[in-house]
Amino acid sequence: MAKSAYIHIPFCAHKCDFCDFAAFAGLDDLSDQYTKTVISEIEGRLKEQPNNHKLQTVFFGGGTPGYVDPKQLGAIIASLDNETGLEKDAELCLETTPQTITVEKCKQWQSFGIKRISIGIESLNDKELIALSRGHTREQARAGFATARAGGFTNIALDLMYGLPEQTLESWRQTLDDLLALEPEHISAYGLTIAENSPLLIRYPRESDVYPDEDTFVLMYETLVQKCSDAGLFQYEIANFAKAGYESKHNLTYWKNEEYLAFGVSAHRYYRGTRSSNFRSLRRYMRDYLLDETSESIDEQTKMKEAIFLGMRLRQGLDLKIFQRDFGVDLTQSRASELEKLQDGGFVEIADQKLRLTQKGVLMSNSVLSELI
Ligand SMILES: C[S@@+](CC[C@H](N)C(=O)[O-])C[C@H]1O[C@@H](n2cnc3c(N)ncnc32)[C@H](O)[C@@H]1O
Ligand code: SF4
Numbered sequence: 001m002a003k004s005a006y007i008h009i010p011f012c013a014h015k016c017d018f019c020d021f022a023a024f025a026g027l028d029d030l031s032d033q034y035t036k037t038v039i040s041e042i043e044g045r046l047k048e049q050p051n052n053h054k055l056q057t058v059f060f061g062g063g064t065p066g067y068v069d070p071k072q073l074g075a076i077i078a079s080l081d082n083e084t085g086l087e088k089d090a091e092l093c094l095e096t097t098p099q100t101i102t103v104e105k106c107k108q109w110q111s112f113g114i115k116r117i118s119i120g121i122e123s124l125n126d127k128e129l130i131a132l133s134r135g136h137t138r139e140q141a142r143a144g145f146a147t148a149r150a151g152g153f154t155n156i157a158l159d160l161m162y163g164l165p166e167q168t169l170e171s172w173r174q175t176l177d178d179l180l181a182l183e184p185e186h187i188s189a190y191g192l193t194i195a196e197n198s199p200l201l202i203r204y205p206r207e208s209d210v211y212p213d214e215d216t217f218v219l220m221y222e223t224l225v226q227k228c229s230d231a232g233l234f235q236y237e238i239a240n241f242a243k244a245g246y247e248s249k250h251n252l253t254y255w256k257n258e259e260y261l262a263f264g265v266s267a268h269r270y271y272r273g274t275r276s277s278n279f280r281s282l283r284r285y286m287r288d289y290l291l292d293e294t295s296e297s298i299d300e301q302t303k304m305k306e307a308i309f310l311g312m313r314l315r316q317g318l319d320l321k322i323f324q325r326d327f328g329v330d331l332t333q334s335r336a337s338e339l340e341k342l343q344d345g346g347f348v349e350i351a352d353q354k355l356r357l358t359q360k361g362v363l364m365s366n367s368v369l370s371e372l373i
Contacts, residue, residue: 002271004057004253005084007038007076008264009065010282013097017133017203020195022266022280023063034265034286035072039079041263041278041289046083048290049272051261054085057250058092066096066117070108076263077112084261086113091249093118093157098144099136106151116248117148118157118188123164124175131165131204145182155246157186162220164192165200165210172220173227180231185246189224190239191217218363225359238313238362255314257307273298304329305373312369317356331355338371 008022011034015025058080060073073094080086093116094109101119109117123129124138136144148156158179162172179187194200204210212220225235233241237255240248253260262269265285268277276295279285298306304327311318324330332339332350339355342348347361347368361368 001053002051002259002261002269003053003055004059004250004258004260005055005080006250006260006262006264006267006269007058007060007065008062008262008267008278009060009068009073010034010063010265011068012062012064013067013100014135016135017200018192018194018198020193020198021063022282024282027282028068030282030286031068031072034282035068035075037286037289038076038263042076042079042083044290045261045263051084051271054087054090055080055261056087056090057253058086058090059250060092060094060114062095064097064100065094066100066105066109070105070112073109073114074112077114091116093248093250095120095159097136098141101144101147101151103147103151106148106153110152115153116155116157117153118159118186119144119148120159121145121179122159122161123167123171124178125167125171127166128164128171131210132200142178142182145184154185156184157188157246157248158182158184160187160189161192162189162224163212163217165204165208167212167220169212169216169219169223173223176224176227180227180233183231186240186242186248187228187233188240191221221363222359235315237315238357238365255310257303257310270298300327303327308373309369312355312357312365312372315356317354320350320353320355335372342368342371 010022010024011028011031012023012025015023058077065073077092090113092114094114095118097120121141122132122134124141126138129137145156145158160175160179194206228235228241233243235241236247240251259270261271264278265282266278266280268275274295274297276292279288279293307323307326308318320331339348343350346358347364349356349358357365357368
């Protein structure tokens with residue numbers, strides 16, 4: 001049973017050089033047909049495997065869901081409502097770029113129940129935005145935020161990246177100061193990851209010194225945590241910060257290892273004990289939308305590992321009592337020696353029956369977690 005659904009909308013005004021998502025520019029002609037395919041997928045999959053639960057969250061990710069005709073999102077929402085139902089106060093969220101936002105669109109989105117908007121700002125430094133081939137300037141980014149507010153959004157999340165070409169600790173500080181002055185309800189900030197075949201690498205090879213070095217990268221993360229905390233944004237996950245009550249309910253589904261539906265090209269779901277994904281090729285998805293590209297049935301052992309891996313991302317930590325209830329395992333006993341080593345090294349701590357990464361542990365989270373699972 002799933003209380004959340006992810007919908008992938010793959011269309012963008014232009015393709016950014018760093019982006020490795022299923023996101024396509026210049027295929028706008030397909031978007032009507034794509035919407036119909038997603039609706040057929042929702043109907044087909046939920047007929048085959050009904051979900052006897054109303055949805056509490058729906059997340060339109062991409063791609064740029066804010067770029068397409070809002071009516072297409074409205075049609076998908078109506079189909080979800082029909083096939084599984086939506087809670088009255090469900091968190092409906094959409095991702096978009098700053099330059100797609102208009103007051104009219106905000107009103108249309110809200111008329112379908114979308115109350116949260118997540119804007120990809122990435123940086124407020126023009127040199128960095130050009131280096132990323134981002135397609136918007138600092139001023140356009142700020143204008144996008146102002147338009148979302150003027151359009152009535154009281155729950156705005158901003159996405160940022162660090163470790164960018166041309167970025168310095170000073171320019172990152174400035175981006176954070178300017179961004180926090182806007183008083184967003186939520187910030188997500190991820191280190192730039194560069195895929196092997198990324199066009200960004202042609203202009204900025206990996207070993208080039210335009211990227212911040214490792215020490216600077218660590219300082220950037222620490223600056224992020226400090227500045228968000230000073231601004232009253234609570235760090236509730238390794239890379240996510242929110243005012244009280246504005247945490248992303250949708251993403252909490254993932255981190256709590258709960259099941260969710262997913263529809264659209266390349267979308268990944270966790271449903272009825274199986275993790276599966278749709279085709280990443282747009283043409284293949286539109287032909288074979290009820291087939292999976294990958295599928296893995298999650299056994300108890302894997303589920304346990306995932307619960308540790310995901311739960312430890314939450315700053316409140318992994319609830320050891322709930323873990324014992326769900327899996328019948330007391331981690332403080334079964335992993336006693338590993339935990340002692342990690343505690344002695346200052347990487348994890350246990351308080352109030354919660355096992356959590358320390359700030360030092362967060363910086364090395366992958367190696368710390370691999371010790372545990
Ligand atoms: C699908 S995009 C958000 C919506 C919209 N397409 C946009 O770009 O503004 C989701 C977010 O993922 C992050 N992202 C994309 N590519 C990334 C990469 N290579 N490394 C780190 N973060 C990335 C960016 O912060 C981006 O805003
Ligand atoms: S980062 Fe966003 S706008 Fe840029 S290509 Fe990816 S999905 Fe599209």
